[in-house]
Amino acid sequence: MTGLDPLPWPPAPIRTERLVLRESEARDRTVFIELFASPEVGTYIGGSRPRDELERSAAEVPGRRPGFFVIELDGAMIGMLTLDRRGAERPGHVRPDAGETELGYMFLPQAWGHGYAAEACAAALGWFADALPGEPVVLCTQTANDRSVRLAAKLGFTEVEQFEEYGAEQWFGVWSSPTPSG
Numbered sequence: 001m002t003g004l005d006p007l008p009w010p011p012a013p014i015r016t017e018r019l020v021l022r023e024s025e026a027r028d029r030t031v032f033i034e035l036f037a038s039p040e041v042g043t044y045i046g047g048s049r050p051r052d053e054l055e056r057s058a059a060e061v062p063g064r065r066p067g068f069f070v071i072e073l074d075g076a077m078i079g080m081l082t083l084d085r086r087g088a089e090r091p092g093h094v095r096p097d098a099g100e101t102e103l104g105y106m107f108l109p110q111a112w113g114h115g116y117a118a119e120a121c122a123a124a125l126g127w128f129a130d131a132l133p134g135e136p137v138v139l140c141t142q143t144a145n146d147r148s149v150r151l152a153a154k155l156g157f158t159e160v161e162q163f164e165e166y167g168a169e170q171w172f173g174v175w176s177s178p179t180p181s182g
Contacts, residue, residue, distance in 0.1 A: 009066040031077040079107035092172035129177030
């Protein structure tokens with residue numbers, strides 16, 4: 001179950017000035033494996049996974065599900081973005097019944113530092129706000145991940161709390177989409 005259950009999926013590709021957010025395709029499998037095998041990418045998400053294991057286990061079209069976007073630059077995948085239901089068993093919620101939509105993202109290291117994450121996340125949040133006005137989105141990242149904490153603030157996330165999870169201190173914030181007036 002995802003926060004996008006009531007929405008038809010996949011949406012039309014979301015285009016920004018430089019990027020396209022779209023549904024996963026078979027041609028993305030190699031980059032998907034590269035993302036999860038990268039020690040740099042794995043630094044704040046519990047580590048990388050062995051490439052041979054990923055080669056054996058990755059679906060032919062990885063990530064094909066509601067809430068999963070491939071981020072494409074000039075026709076090539078550079079990262080991924082997810083909008084998923086945050087598990088009720090995990091710490092960090094802004095609703096008494098949990099069920100918030102959580103934003104997650106990963107980019108290839110060579111795509112870091114160019115503003116792509118801010119551009120892609122802002123586009124996805126805009127799409128989400130249009131589709132489900134007034135619904136909150138949460139984001140959780142290690143406090144040690146300065147870049148991610150700065151990006152959360154830039155996107156308009158407000159810190160709710162910090163807590164220990166996965167053996168590290170986590171920053172947990174919420175973004176509230178504008179509610180339609182009238």
